[in-house]
Amino acid sequence: MILSELTSPQVEVLSREIVCLIPTGATEQHGPHLPIGTDWMLAEAFGKAVEANLPEQVLLVPTLACGVSPHHMAFAGTLSLSPTVYIQAIQEMIGSLVAHGFRRFYILNGHGGNTPANELALRMVKQSHPNCWLAHADYYQVANSDISQLAGGVGMGHADEVETSLMLHCRPELVQTHKLVDDGLEPVPYVSGLITNFNERSLHGVAGNATQASVELGEKLYEAVVGRMVQEVSRFAGTITLLGQPYQG
Ligand SMILES: [Zn+2]
Incomplete structure (x- = not known):
C-alpha cells in the first residue's frame, strides 16, 4: 500500500499491524556526475520495491x-536539516500515524548522515x-556483504x-557519465571515527572510484539490495519472539 495514493477512508480500514515504511534520504551534492537527489531517490526506489513485494504488509x-x-x-545545492529538526520531523511523522492507531515503523535509510539521528528519533x-515496534536500517549496511562481493571488495562510498x-540502473537519464571521477582521499594514517567535512577529504565531492560504475553492476546491486531489504522488512512484519514470548509491543 502506498499512503499517498490511498484515500482517507481507505487508510481508515487498513490493519494497524501494517509496517509503516519510511524512506529517508538527503538532498546533497553527489560529485560532478550524480544528481543532488541521489540519496532520497535511491531510498525511495528501494522503499517502492519493498512495498511492491509486500503490498499487504507494508504501507509506504x-x-x-x-x-x-x-x-x-x-x-552548492546541498540542503541540510539540523539533527534536532530532522529528529523532530521523524518523531512527528510517526506521531501522526500513531494518532491514527499505527504502531509498526521501519525507517529505510539511504544517507549515512541520518543514521545516528534515525536511531535517536526511534x-x-x-x-x-512503548507499544510501538521500531527499527531502522541503512540499505547499504543490510546488503553490505553483497555489495562488497559484487563491487570487488569495496563497501558503499559516496557518488x-x-x-x-x-x-x-534506477535513473540513468540523470547520470552524467562523461563526468565520472575517482576521488576521495582517505586520511593517513587511518583514524577511526575521524569527523571531517567532505571538502576536506575530496576534491570533487566523491569518495570512491566512480569510473568503475556500470549498468550491469547497478542491476546486480539493485537486485541484491531489494532481496535483502524485503527479507528484513518481512521479518519485522512477522512475529518476533522476546523472552520466549511473541512480542506484543
Ligand atoms: Zn549518496
Missing part, C-alpha cells in the same frame, strides 16, 4: 527527502510510545562505483 510513507548533511555544505519514540551504478 512519503520519503523524507531532506537529511542531515552539514558535511556537504561546502558544495529511541525517543520508544520512550513516549562512488556502487552509488553511481545504482543510479545507472
